[in-house]
Amino acid sequence: MRRPHRLSLPTCVIHRWKVVLRLPATVGCAVLLALCGCGQVDASRLAEAPSSAHVQPGRGASPTPAPTAPAKVTPPSPAPPTPTQAPPPAPPPSPTISLAFGSGSVTVAVAGIANGGHEVHVHRDCSGNPNLHITTLGDLFVNADGSGSRTFSLAPSLRGRGFDLLVYPPGASQGPPTLCTGI
Numbered sequence: 001m002r003r004p005h006r007l008s009l010p011t012c013v014i015h016r017w018k019v020v021l022r023l024p025a026t027v028g029c030a031v032l033l034a035l036c037g038c039g040q041v042d043a044s045r046l047a048e049a050p051s052s053a054h055v056q057p058g059r060g061a062s063p064t065p066a067p068t069a070p071a072k073v074t075p076p077s078p079a080p081p082t083p084t085q086a087p088p089p090a091p092p093p094s095p096t097i098s099l100a101f102g103s104g105s106v107t108v109a110v111a112g113i114a115n116g117g118h119e120v121h122v123h124r125d126c127s128g129n130p131n132l133h134i135t136t137l138g139d140l141f142v143n144a145d146g147s148g149s150r151t152f153s154l155a156p157s158l159r160g161r162g163f164d165l166l167v168y169p170p171g172a173s174q175g176p177p178t179l180c181t182g183i
Contacts, residue, residue, distance in 0.1 A: 093146065096111045101183075107149060107151040108137075114142065115143055115170075118141075119138075119172070121134075122137065124163060164183065166180045
């Protein structure tokens with residue numbers, strides 16, 4: 001059985017159609033290159049490069065006259081200065097506690113903690129566990145700047161035995177202390 005004959009175009013027609021189909025793509029690429037500015041000379045390099053008047057003409061070439069006035073090139077405007085930002089605020093001072101012992105007393109000075117009344121206790125450790133509580137010394141008032149000091153009565157028998165002095169957050173009398181140090 002014979003296959004039905006297919007119609008086909010001559011080879012020269014097929015090649016012409018390929019050329020015709022490639023033509024728009026080629027023109028499109030050329031337009032894109034022209035729009036992108038590929039091949040343009042950087043204006044800042046024009047001043048550095050020797051002008052064509054200084055180039056020695058080849059044999060048989062006629063010399064070209066030098067341009068009378070150089071083309072003016074406007075330099076790009078400088079970028080606006082970046083606005084200066086204020087330095088970040090200084091971090092709050094880290095909480096500190098210092099003790100000064102007297103005869104039967106202790107002066108507690110704190111800094112860098114919240115303002116208000118802070119209870120001061122003596123415990124067996126710094127955990128704030130109410131089962132390890134020994135005594136309450138009283139309230140220490142802290143100013144708005146985060147510092148304060150007060151002298152409390154402290155039995156001499158409580159010193160040097162491994163106990164700790166705790167300063168609680170405002171309104172708290174147990175739990176984790178704000179500050180803790182050995183006495």
